Structure formats: C-alpha cells, structure tokens
Amino acid sequence: MKGAVFAVLTSKKRRNSGCVESLGHYGALFCVPFVAVFLIFSVYPVVRTLTMSFTNYKGYGASDFVMFDNYTRAITDPLFWDAFVNTLKMWGLNIVLQLGLALLLTIVFNDIKYRMKGLSIFRAMFYLPNLIACTSVAFLFKTLLDWQYGSVNQILLSLHIISQPINWLGGEGWTAQAVVGVIGAWMWFGNSFIMLMAGVQGISHDYYEAATIDGAGRWTIFARITMPLLRPIMMYVAITSLIGGLQLFDIPYLISGTKGTPGRSLYTAVFYLFNMAFTNRQMGYAAAIAFVLFAIIAVCSFIAFRLMNKKED
Amino acid sequence: MKKFIAVLLAVATCLSLTACGGGGGTGSGGGADDNTIVVWTLAEDLKDFAEHYEEATGVNVEVTVIAPADYPTKLNTSLGSRSSEVDVIVGEPQMLPDFFDAGFFADLSEFDAAAQEKLVDYIYEAGKDEDGVLRALSYQVTPGSVIYRRDLATEVFGTDDPDEIAKKFSSYDEIVKTAEELNAAGYSIFGDTGALRWFANSEAPWVKDGELQMTQTRLDYLDAAVELYQNNYVAFAPEWSAAWYASMAGPLPFNAGWSELDEVDADAPTTQVFSYVMPSWGALTIRDNAQDNKGKFGVCKGVSSFFGGGTFIGVNEFSEKKEAAMDFVEFCTLNEETAEWWIDASDGDIVSMKSVLEANKDYENESFGNQKTYAFFMEEAENVDYSLITRYDTAIDTAFGQAIEACQKGEKDTETALKDFYMEVQTVYPEIKVPEA
Numbered sequence: 001m002k003g004a005v006f007a008v009l010t011s012k013k014r015r016n017s018g019c020v021e022s023l024g025h026y027g028a029l030f031c032v033p034f035v036a037v038f039l040i041f042s043v044y045p046v047v048r049t050l051t052m053s054f055t056n057y058k059g060y061g062a063s064d065f066v067m068f069d070n071y072t073r074a075i076t077d078p079l080f081w082d083a084f085v086n087t088l089k090m091w092g093l094n095i096v097l098q099l100g101l102a103l104l105l106t107i108v109f110n111d112i113k114y115r116m117k118g119l120s121i122f123r124a125m126f127y128l129p130n131l132i133a134c135t136s137v138a139f140l141f142k143t144l145l146d147w148q149y150g151s152v153n154q155i156l157l158s159l160h161i162i163s164q165p166i167n168w169l170g171g172e173g174w175t176a177q178a179v180v181g182v183i184g185a186w187m188w189f190g191n192s193f194i195m196l197m198a199g200v201q202g203i204s205h206d207y208y209e210a211a212t213i214d215g216a217g218r219w220t221i222f223a224r225i226t227m228p229l230l231r232p233i234m235m236y237v238a239i240t241s242l243i244g245g246l247q248l249f250d251i252p253y254l255i256s257g258t259k260g261t262p263g264r265s266l267y268t269a270v271f272y273l274f275n276m277a278f279t280n281r282q283m284g285y286a287a288a289i290a291f292v293l294f295a296i297i298a299v300c301s302f303i304a305f306r307l308m309n310k311k312e313d
Numbered sequence: 314m315k316k317f318i319a320v321l322l323a324v325a326t327c328l329s330l331t332a333c334g335g336g337g338g339t340g341s342g343g344g345a346d347d348n349t350i351v352v353w354t355l356a357e358d359l360k361d362f363a364e365h366y367e368e369a370t371g372v373n374v375e376v377t378v379i380a381p382a383d384y385p386t387k388l389n390t391s392l393g394s395r396s397s398e399v400d401v402i403v404g405e406p407q408m409l410p411d412f413f414d415a416g417f418f419a420d421l422s423e424f425d426a427a428a429q430e431k432l433v434d435y436i437y438e439a440g441k442d443e444d445g446v447l448r449a450l451s452y453q454v455t456p457g458s459v460i461y462r463r464d465l466a467t468e469v470f471g472t473d474d475p476d477e478i479a480k481k482f483s484s485y486d487e488i489v490k491t492a493e494e495l496n497a498a499g500y501s502i503f504g505d506t507g508a509l510r511w512f513a514n515s516e517a518p519w520v521k522d523g524e525l526q527m528t529q530t531r532l533d534y535l536d537a538a539v540e541l542y543q544n545n546y547v548a549f550a551p552e553w554s555a556a557w558y559a560s561m562a563g564p565l566p567f568n569a570g571w572s573e574l575d576e577v578d579a580d581a582p583t584t585q586v587f588s589y590v591m592p593s594w595g596a597l598t599i600r601d602n603a604q605d606n607k608g609k610f611g612v613c614k615g616v617s618s619f620f621g622g623g624t625f626i627g628v629n630e631f632s633e634k635k636e637a638a639m640d641f642v643e644f645c646t647l648n649e650e651t652a653e654w655w656i657d658a659s660d661g662d663i664v665s666m667k668s669v670l671e672a673n674k675d676y677e678n679e680s681f682g683n684q685k686t687y688a689f690f691m692e693e694a695e696n697v698d699y700s701l702i703t704r705y706d707t708a709i710d711t712a713f714g715q716a717i718e719a720c721q722k723g724e725k726d727t728e729t730a731l732k733d734f735y736m737e738v739q740t741v742y743p744e745i746k747v748p749e750a
Contacts, residue, residue: 058411058415059386059389059393060389060392060393060411060414060415060417061414061415061416073743077740078736078740079736079737079740079741146570146572146576148568148569148570148572148577148578149572149576149577149578171722259711259715261715261718262722262724263715263719263724264715276741278386279707279708280708280741280742281385281411282741
C-alpha cells in the first residue's frame with residue numbers, strides 16, 4: 001500500500017518536474033503537525049516551568065528573578081521530604097506486591113506440568129483494573145473501606161477476624177498508605193503480568209528441555225533459567241513503575257478528599273507540588289519542586305539502568 | 314472539483330474546532346456583541362441579578378457560573394493574559410487581596426462616596442485594595458450567628474430566649490459546659506467541632522506585622538475542640554454531609570460521618586443536633602432542610618461577631634466595555650430598589666445596603682419562630698472587624714485545623730501539634746515569623 005502511494009506521488013512529481021529527490025519536502029511537511037504539537041505541548045511547558053522555577057511567580061502579575069532560592073528552599077523543606085518519603089513508602093509496597101503477584105501468576109501460567117488454560121481471558125481480567133478511571137477506583141475503595149459501614153469491615157467483623165472496625169483511611173497514617181500501595185498494585189499488576197509473560201515466552205524452550213533432560217526440578221529451572229533471563233524485563237517494569245510511582249498523585253488526592261489526611265500521611269511529593277502551585281499560589285517554588293523531582297527520578301533511573309547493564313554484562 | 318471539496322472540508326473542520334473551543338458555561342465572551350456584557354461568577358445569585366438588569370435596561374448579560382475551586386485558576390489564566398472576554402468578575406473576601414494585587418479589578422473610585430455612605434462598613438473596607446482604592450462591592454452581608462433549636466433549648470435550659478441562649482455560647486469554656494449539659498440530656502451541641510472555628514479569629518488577625526499571632530482565643534478553640542471531640546459531645550456529622558443536613562429536620566444516627574444515610578445501620582444510636590454556627594446564608598440552608606422543624610429555630614450571638622463568604626463584584630481591568638460593566642455593578646450593589654427586590658427574590662438574604670436593612674429591621678422570619686432576624690444580622694454586620702482578615706487565612710486555618718485534628722485523635726499532644734503547625738506555616742510562608750514552640 002505504502003509502495004503504491006509512493007509510486008503515485010513519484011509519477012506525479014516526475015510529470016511535474018522530473019526530479020524525484022525534490023519529494024523530500026513532503027516528509028518534512030508530514031512531520032510538521034507532530035513537531036508543532038510537541039513544541040507547544042511538551043517543549044514549551046518544560047522551558048516555561050524551568051524559567052518559572054527561578055522566579056517568585058505567583059500565577060499572576062509580575063515576578064522577580066530569585067536565582068536558586070527556590071531550589072535551596074526545596075532541598076531544605078522538611079514537608080517536601082516528608083511527602084517524598086510518603087511517596088516512597090506507598091510506591092515500595094506497590095512495587096513489591098505488583099511485581100510479586102505478576103511473577104507468581106507468570107510462573108503459574110507458564111508451568112509446563114499444569115498447562116493452565118484460558119490465558120487470554122485471565123490476561124484481560126488482570127488488565128481490567130488498569131482501564132478503570134482513577135476517580136472510580138478511589139470512590140470504589142473509599143466505599144468498600146468506610147470504617148463504619150464499608151463492606152470490608154463488615155465481612156471481617158462477621159467472620160470474627162477483627163473485633164473492632166478498622167479505620168483504614170482515617171486512623172493511623174500507615175493503614176491509609178498501605179491501602180494506596182495495594183490499590184496501585186491492584187491497578188498495575190495486570191500490566192506487569194503481560195510484560196513478564198512476554199518475557200517468559202521469549203525464552204527459548206531449548207533451555208527448558210535441556211534442563212529437564214538433565215534432571216533439573218521446577219524450582220531449579222525457575223531459579224536458574226527463568227529468573228536470570230527475565231531480569232531485564234523485571235528491571236524495565238521496576239524502572240517504569242518508579243518513574244510513575246514518584247509522580248503518585250491522583251489516588252492519594254482523591255482518597256483523602258483532597259486533604260492528604262490522616263495527618264499528612266497521604267501527602268505525596270506531587271500532591272505537595274500541586275498544593276504549593278494551586279492552593280498557596282507559589283508557582284515559582286512549585287516549578288522548582290518539579291525539577292528537583294525530575295532530577296531525583298533521572299538519577300534513580302540512571303542508577304537502575306547501570307545496575308541492569310552490569311548484570312547483563 | 315476535488316480541490317474545492319478539500320478546501321471546503323478543511324474550512325468546515327476549522328469552524329467545528331473553533332466552535333468546540335468557544336463552548337462552556339452559559340455563555341462565552343468571544344461571541345458577545347456590543348450590547349452584551351459577560352459575567353463570570355462563583356454564585357448562582359448573579360443569574361437572577363442579570364435577568365433583573367436585562368428587564369430594567371435592555372442590556373444583555375451572559376452569566377457563567379464557575380465552581381469555587383476552579384474559579385481562581387480560571388481567572389488567573391484568562392486575566393493573566395489580559396483577556397477582555399469577560400467584563401464583570403467576582404471574588405470572595407479571602408480571594409480579593411490576591412486578585413487586587415494581580416491588577417484584575419478595575420478602579421471603582423467613582424463609586425467610593427456612595428459606597429461609603431450606603432453600604433455596611435466592612436463591605437466597603439473589604440472592597441478596597443492595600444492603597445485604599447475601591448475595586449469591588451457586594452450586594453450582601455454575611456454576618457454569623459448561632460442558630461439553635463428553640464424546642465430543645467426549652468426542654469434542656471428552660472428557656473428559648475436568644476439573649477439567654479447567647480450566654481451559653483459566650484466563650485469557649487461556656488460552650489464546653491453547655492455541650493456537657495446537652496449531652497446529659499441526650500443531645501449533641503454541634504454537628505461536628507468545625508462549628509467552633511468561626512469564632513477563633515476574633516482577637517487578632519493570623520498575621521500581624523509579619524508575625525503569626527497565636528492568641529489565647531485560638532488556644533481556647535483548640536482545647537474546646539479536643540474536649541468536645543473526645544467526650545463525644547458532637548454528633549460527628551460534618552458540615553455539608555448528608556447526616557448534617559438531615560439533622561436540621563430531626564434525629565440522626567450518631568457518628569454517621571460522610572456516609573449516606575441509607576448506608577447507615579438502622580439500629581445505630583441516634584442523637585439530635587442542638588445548634589449550628591454559620592454566616593447569615595446558613596439561615597437559608599436551615600429553611601430549606603428543616604422540614605417539620607421549620608419555625609423551631611432561633612438565632613443568637615456566639616463567642617464573637619464574625620462573617621463568612623459573600624460575593625464581591627468588580628469590573629475586569631482589561632474589559633472593553635468598562636462603562637457598561639460598571640453600570641451593572643452599580644445596579645447590583647448601590648441601588649436601593651435592587652436591594653429591596655433581592656430580599657424578596659432570595660427569600661431573605663441579608664443585603665449590604667444600610668437604608669434597606671434599616672427599613673426591613675422589623676421583618677419577622679417564619680423559619681425562626683418569627684424572630685426579627687434582619688435586626689439581629691444588621692447589628693452583627695456592624696460589629697464585624699474586617700482588619701482581622703488576611704490573605705493567609707485559608708491556608709493557615711487549614712493547617713491549624715489539621716493540628717487540632719491530630720490532638721483530637723490523640724496522634725499528637727498539644728505542644729507537638731503546635732510545633733508542627735508553626736513549622737508548616739514557616740515552610741509554606743517563609744516570610745512569616747512564627748512563635749517559638
């Protein structure tokens with residue numbers, strides 16, 4: 001099809017000028033929409049945020065250039081670092097559960113002995129939470145985990161697992177953080193599962209057959225063949241999760257009713273940035289926080305890539 | 314022919330995209346003709362004012378109502394680029410200093426003398442910027458009160474007289490004692506402890522001369538809020554929750570929180586809420602939700618006079634129809650006939666014009682057992698001290714509320730909560746000097 005289109009274009013061009021090479025400007029023209037959108041919606045906001053981070057801009061009116069004051073303030077801001085630690089706690093639980101569950105399911109679905117059926121159905125089911133809007137997910141869990149009338153406490157009480165209802169989202173801060181971690185894992189484990197399945201299916205069956213002939217057990221095969229060959233995919237999932245996880249905002253924001261409560265436990269770094277920009281109207285400082293976060297994510301990603309390459313070597 | 318069709322399609326696409334961009338709200342300034350002024354507002358009220366203005370003058374008014382949470386961002390984005398798409402803009406008192414600083418509100422000095430003469434003092438003060446230039450005016454005053462159940466007052470205290478009940482709310486200590494009495498009778502003093510916050514800023518502004526003011530009143534507020542919470546003296550029905558609305562009409566489940574009432578266990582213990590602390594618009598909320606309790610309420614003074622909210626109207630500095638916009642603002646805020654009309658149209662809102670307040674002081678409010686609520690609110694409005702308001706109030710009130718919540722739940726002792734509160738204020742506003750914890 002592409003060839004046919006090209007042929008038409010070239011034949012027309014030949015008729016007009018007889019010069020095929022001059023068609024190159026069509027390529028440039030085709031790129032214009034993307035480049036224009038990219039410059040307006042990606043490059044300009046980044047450059048604008050960077051310049052804003054060196055000012056005391058409030059979101060309106062004039063502003064003064066303040067050099068690196070906003071960056072110094074961000075680095076010494078205890079509330080920002082509290083929020084950052086909260087983010088790490090929630091992401092930490094999320095990634096352990098997400099990868100653990102995805103790996104477990106990958107092992108089950110690839111087990112030669114069990115030969116599980118209905119993979120495509122399960123894959124779709126596992127991926128489904130990822131397709132639900134965050135607002136719906138937050139509302140769903142808020143309703144299920146309501147400490148007085150939520151289904152989770154009702155079930156636990158009726159099964160005599162607990163004697164008093166647990167205030168999941170309003171009591172101790174760590175329960176709310178754990179809930180956010182679990183929600184993240186529930187939403188994303190399907191995605192990781194698909195990645196890991198693709199990774200496992202890319203491993204040659206020759207290795208497994210050879211290992212089986214040599215008398216290796218299932219655990220040995222998993223530990224010595226599957227895991228090492230799956231490591232790059234797992235690192236990829238972990239890094240993309242880290243990049244997304246450090247930008248955690250929507251679920252804590254919605255589940256805490258936009259307040260970051262109980263205490264400040266659901267305040268994440270991006271939540272803090274958002275409040276600084278749109279509640280406290282300190283756009284310059286919020287922009288600096290954004291770049292500090294960018295630097296942290298870039299460093300973490302660099303370290304992770306180096307580690308991954310080292311293992312591969 | 315093909316070229317013609319292609320051009321036609323391209324033009325049609327551009328037009329449809331343009332049409333998409335122009336949508337939103339009840340009208341947009343982009344398409345407004347010369348005889349139309351465009352209003353962006355937070356309150357539905359201005360739709361009624363617009364209709365009334367159209368009838369009186371024949372000038373078209375397009376009103377777009379924007380949610381309060383989105384309003385500052387929308388105004389900043391649009392007027393930050395000096396847009397003239399809107400002619401009349403509004404703000405609540407806590408938003409005004411920032412909007413004035415940004416230069417969004419045009420000079421209304423030509424109304425200065427009339428506003429000073431006709432309007433309640435705090436409205437006139439609130440509408441001026443730091444240099445004393447008048448930039449916004451309001452058609453309403455929003456003084457606060459304690460709204461209480463007369464039937465429960467008679468049962469528990471033997472009287473429903475507003476002056477006697479006011480004594481029960483004269484200080485935070487008295488409020489705690491009153492709560493104890495009501496609790497012994499099986500009632501809750503408030504829906505939740507948030508009701509106490511209205512009186513907390515009566516002694517000094519949060520920030521004075523660059524320093525955070527932690528007054529005795531604020532410390533008393535903290536203590537009272539903790540005591541009421543920990544002794545279950547309130548119903549745990551937060552303001553604006555379904556249970557809170559339901560409490561105006563009768564018994565409600567104790568500790569319903571934010572749950573919908575049909576989710577609450579039918580066998581849960583019940584209570585009745587004795588009182589509500591709200592600005593004057595709260596009287597309309599009571600009227601709309603009291604059902605069979607209509608007529609059983611009274612209003613009285615609390616710990617101190619206060620006010621909350623209110624819509625201030627001004628003119629976009631970048632508007633190309635400033636004259637017309639100013640005429641609209643004058644019509645809404647400085648016209649006696651409009652003020653009289655608004656009392657009827659709103660079914661009892663408290664207007665800002667002194668002469669109209671005076672003329673209606675004998676108005677008897679049916680929802681409040683025919684109490685003369687206008688006379689009461691008029692007096693309270695005169696007591697409001699606008700110098701207690703600062704641009705930092707919303708953020709600092711939120712942080713102080715979180716400190717109180719931590720004490721209530723036993724997560725922190727008072728000393729630690731205050732220390733963390735000072736740290737938060739200092740972090741968010743490095744320019745403010747905080748007390749040493």
